[in-house]
Amino acid sequence: MLKVLIRQPARRAGCLFSSEISSTNCRYQSNVKKFTQKPNIKIRRPRTAKQLAQEKFEEHLNSKNRFIRWGAIARSESFSKGLTKYLIASYILFLVYGIYFMKKLYAKEKELERLEEKSKSGEANEYELLRIKQLRGKLRRRDELKLASYEKMRENGTDSFDGITLDNNDQNKLNENILPARDTTEFYEGKAEEYDKGVNFEEKIIFMGSRRKWLMRHCEGDVLEVASGTGRNLKYLDANHINSITFLDSSEKMMEITYKKFKKMYPSFKKAAFVVGKAENLVDLAKANVPANDDKHSMEEITSVKSDTTKVKYDTIIETFGLCSHYDPVQSLKNFAALLKPEGRIILLEHGRGTYEFVNKILDDRAEKRLKTWGCRWNLDIGEILDDSELEIVDESRAHFGTTWCIVAKKKGSIKKKEEVGFFEKYFGSSIKKKLESMDAPSTQTPTEGKK
Ligand SMILES: C[S@@+](CC[C@H](N)C(=O)[O-])C[C@H]1O[C@@H](n2cnc3c(N)ncnc32)[C@H](O)[C@@H]1O
Known part of the structure; x- marks a missing residue:
């Protein structure tokens, strides 16, 4: 059977x-x-493959190992259904925030444009000029203090600030922790030999090398390095990118070290000049016919052959940690602008006041000691110096709690390069903005504007 x-x-x-x-x-x-x-x-x-997978999944869900358990939860149907909901919700949130953000940005742009037009025609009052700086995110400490006073006045009922000018709150003059400027030539003459050894360690621990590299990347054409010191930027110089280089320092001994380093590192580069003189006298120095060859010159030598016109102009003027030791940093920067070609750029790496009060307190408390040891005023408000020099800042970034200032500046009124125009400026400063304007033009036009 x-x-x-x-x-x-x-x-x-x-x-x-x-x-x-x-x-x-x-x-x-x-x-x-x-x-x-x-x-x-x-x-x-x-059992089918599906059943086996389900069994494995349940096993993972009950696993003692939390990572296996979480993995199983993440694969579960209920989780992925929930996730979809969360994703949709956050997408909506993102959209709403995006619209809100764009609206605010657009309103800010509009206000900025209106105020800038007023400023150009010379009709803007002091408050409006400060507001322009605020909208651009370039307020200095003294500006913040002034704006606070204006806000108080507004709270007390003042609704127009026309004709009102408040006292300047210059930090570099009024803050008693910022020591008065002085001529540091003698100091650096005595410091030259030990300078490199002394700053090497400090610079290493804060990775200053990368900042120096950033600065030197900008060098092109005819270059002037002011307050070149012992030539600490030389190792980041790409001599193939430049036509000539001129070094200036008020200390002959510091310059001697730069000279020796340069000769050793770039023996075949001929278009280099080494000038002993002060940044405050730069324009006079340039009127003299300083030859851009590997020659050293003293200030006296140069001024004796001075002519009336400025013969030398530069594509790039750089300075690292020099403003803090000049006796007139504002005049020095004004001289940089006078010697800059129209397309040229001034690149600065400086140290000064930071972004936080606790940092500034440390700088203030040790200001005297620093001046004695390194000959510099490390608590200066660099922003204030920049604003007073009337340079136009193309890029400003800060590191080390805001105490290291990395600046790219240009002559006032000269045109920005393509790569210097930021995303928002590019897209909201031209085409999109114009489109939006043309869309709401009839509704925003005032009767007087209509007559124009
Ligand atoms: C702190 S050191 C900086 C040196 C160098 N740039 C560096 O990054 O290490 C300051 C330098 O500025 C020079 N210096 C000071 N006052 C100056 C002035 N008015 N004009 C030109 N150089 C000046 C000093 O001689 C010194 O070499």
């Missing part, structure tokens, strides 16, 4: 399906064959 194990017929025969079918509760008889289930034989249903 042929005995066949089959499951489906067992169901068709009305038996309760179970993985175990015994001969006692199920007997199937067909027309053709008759079989009897052998007692105690277990019939195991083979």
Whole structure:
């Protein structure tokens, strides 16, 4: 007798399906064959891949290892359904915020444009000029103090600031922790020999090398380095990118070190000049015919051959940690602008007051010691000096709690280079802005504007 194990017929025969079918509760008889289930034989249903995966998944869900458990939760259906909801919600939130942000930005741009037009025609009052700086994110400490006074006046009922000018709060003059400027030539004459050894460690721990590298990357064409000191930027100079280089420092001994370093590092570069003189006298120095060859000149030598016109102009003027030791840093920067070609750039790496009060307190408390040790005023408000020099800042960034100032500046009124125009300025300063303006032009036009 042929005995066949089959499951489906067992169901068709009305038996309760179970993985175990015994001969006692199920007997199937067909027309053709008759079989009897052998007692105690277990019939195991083979599991599908899906079932196996489900079992594994459940095992992972109950795993003691939290990472396996979290992995399983992340794969679960309920989680992915929830996730979709969260994603949609955050997308909507992002959109709403984006619209709000753009609206604010647009309003800011509009206000800035209106105020700038007023400023150009000379009609802007002091408050409006400060507001322009605020909208551009370029307020200095003294400006913040002034704006606070204006806000107080507004709270007290003043609604127009026309004709009002408040006292300047110049930090570099009024803050008694900022020591008066002085001529540091003698100091650096005595410091020259030990200078490099002394600053090496300090610069290493704050990665100043990368900032110097950043500065030197900007060098092109005819370059002037002011307050070149011991030539600490030389190792980052790419001589292939420049036409000539002139070094200026008020200390002859510091210059001597730069000279020796340069000769050693760039022996075949001929268009280099080494001038001993002060940044405050730069324009006079340039009127003299300073040859851009590898010659050293003293201030006296140069002024004796002075002519009336400025013959030398530069593509790049750089200075690192020099403003803090000049006796007139504002005049020095004005001289830089006078010697800059129209397309030229001034690149500065300076140290000064930081962004946080606790940092400034440290600088203030140690200002005297610093001056004695390094001959510099490290707590100067560099922003104030820049603003007073009337240079136009193209890029300003700060590091080390705001105490390291990295500046790219240009002559006032000269055109920005393509790569210097930022994203918002590029897209909101021209095409999109114009489109938006043309869209809302009829509604915003005032009657007087209409007459124009
Ligand atoms: C702190 S050191 C900086 C040196 C160098 N630039 C550096 O990054 O290490 C300041 C330098 O500025 C020079 N210096 C000070 N007053 C100056 C002035 N009025 N004109 C030109 N150089 C000046 C000093 O002789 C000194 O070499």
